[in-house]
Amino acid sequence: MPALAARETGLPAARLTGERGRTCGQLRLFAELVRSGGALGARIDSGPSGTDVRLRRVPLGPVAVFGASNFPLAFSVAGGDTASALAAGCPVVVKAHPAHPGTGEAVARAVTAAAARTGMPAGVFSLLVGRGHDVGLALVGDPRITAVGFTGSRAGGLALIAAGRSRPVPVPVHAEMSAVNPVIMLDGALAEPEAAASSYVASLTAGAGQFCTNPGLLLLPTGPAGDAFLSAAARALKAAEGQVMLTPDIARAYTEGVRRWENVPGVREVARGTAGAGPYAPAPVVLACDAAAYTAHPELTGEVFGAAGLVVRWSGTDELLCLLEELEGQLTATLHAADADRATALELLPVLEERAGRVLWGGWPTGVEVCHAMVHGGPWPATSSPGTTSVGTLAIERWLRPVCYQSFPDALLPPELRDGNPLRVPRQTGSGITGGA
Structure with missing residues (x-):
């Protein structure tokens, strides 16, 4: 894989070998987050009147991801956007970057094989390949897409943001665009x-x-x-x-x-x-x-x-x-x-x-740690979503939305919100954080 990516991008094989390790590491990090249940954001509380109120976060739905040119592995087909969206429970459709189509296809085959091996639903991951803007704009305009992740130029990000906003049902476009990093x-x-x-x-x-x-x-x-x-x-x-x-x-x-x-x-x-x-x-x-x-x-x-x-x-x-x-x-x-x-x-x-x-x-901004506390984002126009990040586990929140359940019988609640906490997930209650394996 690094050798193929090196031929397509001109990046040194040693750099790409390290990037492959980072890509696998961030996939494992999100797998650990899923196992912990922490991303569900479970909360159990009562209002001033004593009403039982419970909250969890649910996936938005299918997500479109645009691979970046400068990181053919870590910010591309199986990069952070794909990893965080899958961890949120969202199917992912990736628009491959035309600068490294062979690398994109090889990574997509690996993701598809892993999805089949682990029993994930058919269609949970797809790859689209095509030059020009038509394929990407059609993807963002598809009514089944619920959110978009993009890393690239300001012109490209602005075009996708406009496409997302102009739909009959607008969708968020989380675009990382440009920065001079003073x-x-x-x-x-x-x-x-x-x-x-x-x-x-x-x-x-x-x-x-x-x-x-x-x-x-x-x-x-x-x-x-x-x-x-x-x-x-x-x-x-x-x-x-x-x-x-x-x-x-x-x-x-x-x-x-x-x-x-x-x-x-x-x-x-x-x-x-x-x-x-x-x-x-x-x-x-x-x-x-x-x-x-x-x-x-x-x-x-x-x-x-x-x-x-x-x-x-x-x-x-x-x-x-x-x-x-x-x-x-x-x-x-x-x-x-x-x-x-x-x-x-x-x-x-x-x-x-x-x-x-x-x-x-101190230090220098090149080099972004993949960890729970990392923020790779920023105010406009560095990104279109100042409250989010594209690196670190906080990225999962871009693909989730909160749902509140009020006065529900316990048997009808999602397992993570039921009395007794059968899934043993962390839950915010009036007395603090409880549960967790």
């Missing part, structure tokens, strides 16, 4: 500029920069410490070589995006790596401007998908806050600081919480 460097983080700059370049260029969480925007203080960081980043980037991008169209869009940034007055080139072999491995690049230029030119605020970084120099906390307050919604925001910067960090944190789904202290 990284804020405070003065205390620049004590060792070589190490910090090396880590920045490594994160920026990993996987040809084709990650949802690529650090496309870095906010760097003016002054000697910031200058030293930028010089170190230039040295590191000049040693970097471009990697083959996922598709010719993505490579062309990267080149056009970099050119758009370069043509803005006040933007200068910090450094450029070397192009890789072949026509679709453009050189990584870092550009820089001051806060005034960034604020004055909206064309600098959009994502350039790939190994392109924009560094914006700021002077003073007030100017930094203004920059952050003008940002769109993001998947991540990262603070690099030292203990001496904590007062400034506390001032910035409320703004970062409003702008991003995941806020990091």
